[in-house]
Amino acid sequence: MASGQTAIAAKGVSKLFQGAGQDTVVALDKVSVAIRENEFFTLLGPSGCGKTTLLRLIAGFDFPTEGEILLHGQDIAPLPPYRRPVNTVFQSYALFPHMSVAQNIAFGLEMLGKSRAETQARVSAMLKLVRMEELRDRRTSQISGGQQQRVALARALAPAPKVLLLDEPLSALDYKLRKDMQIELKRLQHETGITFIFVTHDQEEALTMSDRIAVMNRGRILQVGSPRDIYDRPSERFVANFIGETNFLDGEVTGVSGAEARVKLADGAVISAGLPEGLAPAGRVSIVVRPEHARLVPPGAPADLAGRLETAVYFGTDTHYHVRLDGGGAFTVRTQNSRGGGAGFAEGEPVGIVLEPSAAQVLRD
């Protein structure tokens, strides 16, 4: 896991592209982030959020308009890609079609001027690592998408880069293969001990694979944290919305103590909610509660919120209850189904909602 040493860092990095006509497109807006050694770090965001641009700046395919990119404290921003100890797994794999699997993997080593013996040994080791030994002499056009993916990984790992960049490498694979490759990638990262920077728009992929996630939108990093932090303690509305399902509630801060705030909700209930770092709000705030961090109770029982059950949707493993709140607004509660445990809430009936302790989180906006 993360040893704490910074492997690669961006300092105030901006990237502007000249768009059509007069307008410039701001792809990255003063982004700063530090990625630790041996970390599986994910850049997560919708398409056009700047995550791939940041990756390309680290790889050296583009150069920042301003700011520094530090590799172990040294600014590598002006270096061409072939002078950076960083390798990339491309979204399209970009395997060389005129070379065999083994020749593809050997390419980087040959360019580094390694001896033939060393290259061959390393190629064999890489083929073993990605379990492709039998296909070493195949043309890359003669193997499946999943196999091409493995070759692309082996090719990028062969020169033993300090940092491996992965640009949505799983997006071209079907669901089953993607699941397998997620596990495979974690295994490879563990075995090689290389820092992985993984770009994806798939929140589930990000949550399951990463040590830490940076959520990006419109050229900015909104929040950096562990998957649990990001999911349980989203600090911005965009983050809460982008990752998983969530409930938004309006409230008024009545008091702050440490990292907790007392918030009075629209229909009078007062709950405690977590605060993002460095925020001391007053007045009206938005808070979020994940659907599985709340449960329904019969009317009359002590509850944080009250409303009327509109629909209950059965999903096999769990049931989603959509509640119309008395104070206005909608709230979804997700309850895991237990055997024989029919919840017994009828649609159209009044219900109460109890929030789990520290389930609520105040948003920055």
Added chain:
Amino acid sequence: MASAANPIEAVQMRRNRWLSLPAVLFIAAFGIGPLILMLIYSFLKAAPYGGVEWSFTTDAYVYFLFQRDIFDDTLQFAPDFLIIYLRSFVFALITTAVCLLLGFPTAYFMATRPPAQRNWWVLLITIPFWSNLLVRTLAIMFIIRDQGLLNGFLIWIGIIDTPITLLYTDFAIVIGLLYSYLPFMVLPLYSSLEKFDFRLVEAGFDLYATRRQVLWRIIIPLARPGIIAGCLLVFIPALGAYVTPLILGGGKHLMIGDLIAQQFGSGRNWPLGSAQAFILMAAVLVALLFYVRNTSGKVQHGR
């Protein structure tokens, strides 16, 4: 032939076969027919005032390499024709090589323009075809002759005092060939580079290849089909060029095309002209077979 198993498709394929019939008939009548005629002529005797006499002889092929001594009737080796053939091969090779050197960067430039711009560049490349080759070759003559634009310019800027003789030299012929055939190199190279996935260049850079290594290890191997097509399209017509050496070489520096034309004109030796044409064809075929044998395997794998 899995598709032919479907009866409807089989009928369609049978119908589609006839679509090529007009072209096949045309080529047979005006391409293969004359070739057969020429083949027959090459084994006949030359009539004194042009045309042929209908008696079989291999003289035309013998006289390609030998001369009959007028006193003792023995055959003597006479390399005059062979030299013209060799010179033509050298000219064609130089033309092909320089076209490739000039054409590759041009095609690369075109292929890396935004897609909307590319068609304009292709159009620009085809502009020379809008006017006749003869006219364009005469224009070159006006540029490079002693009182021409080039010499005038060089004297005006003071690099030289007296004109350099360029016209009616080998240099003039090669310049003319280069100019005539460069588009035939650029277009196939462009169509091959246009399909090239430029992300492979980034992959190469990422794997520590310098610009030069990316060019030699990735771009050129993958552009090979275009390079081969372009070289064939330049080499073969350049080898048989007629107008260019006639005008720019001034008839002193013959190439194969002029030699053959001469036999049908002032030489009045149709069988010799026919034989020379067939020897050229045979040479090109042998060269091609050799070339294809040595490269086709790699090309297929490269796709």
